[in-house]
Amino acid sequence: QVQLVESGGGLVQPGGSLRLSCVASGSMFSIYFRGWYRQAPGKQRELVAGITSRGRTNYADFVKGRFTISRDNAKNTVYLQMNSLKPEDTAVYYCNHEGVGVAYWGQGTQVTVSS
Numbered sequence: 001q002v003q004l005v006e007s008g009g010g011l012v013q014p015g016g017s018l019r020l021s022c023v024a025s026g027s028m029f030s031i032y033f034r035g036w037y038r039q040a041p042g043k044q045r046e047l048v049a050g051i052t053s054r055g056r057t058n059y060a061d062f063v064k065g066r067f068t069i070s071r072d073n074a075k076n077t078v079y080l081q082m083n084s085l086k087p088e089d090t091a092v093y094y095c096n097h098e099g100v101g102v103a104y105w106g107q108g109t110q111v112t113v114s115s
Contacts, residue, residue: 002099004106013115019079031097031099039091039108062088082111092108092111093110
């Protein structure tokens with residue numbers, strides 16, 4: 001079992017920045033993918049960014065050049081640095097970890113971009 005706890009969400013003005021953190025506890029042995037998803041009201045949950053156990057990253061087109069995913073293996077933490085935020089980035093952001101046949105989710109952290 002893996003438990004995930006996100007933090008770092010909040011209210012920010014357009015053009016601002018936030019950094020989300022996701023701390024994992026439990027057995028990380030089988031985890032091969034760590035990612036961030038988001039879900040806006042009335043919309044489906046969508047992948048924002050991900051990083052594999054080998055360090056390969058991928059990003060949704062709508063965040064390329066603005067968001068950066070990174071990890072600190074010693075701290076079992078994955079980060080999402082979000083710059084140049086837009087109102088359409090407003091959503092609940094969820095941390096996700098995947099292993100063979102299993103997926104774990106955090107409780108989500110609200111990000112609101114508004115003036």
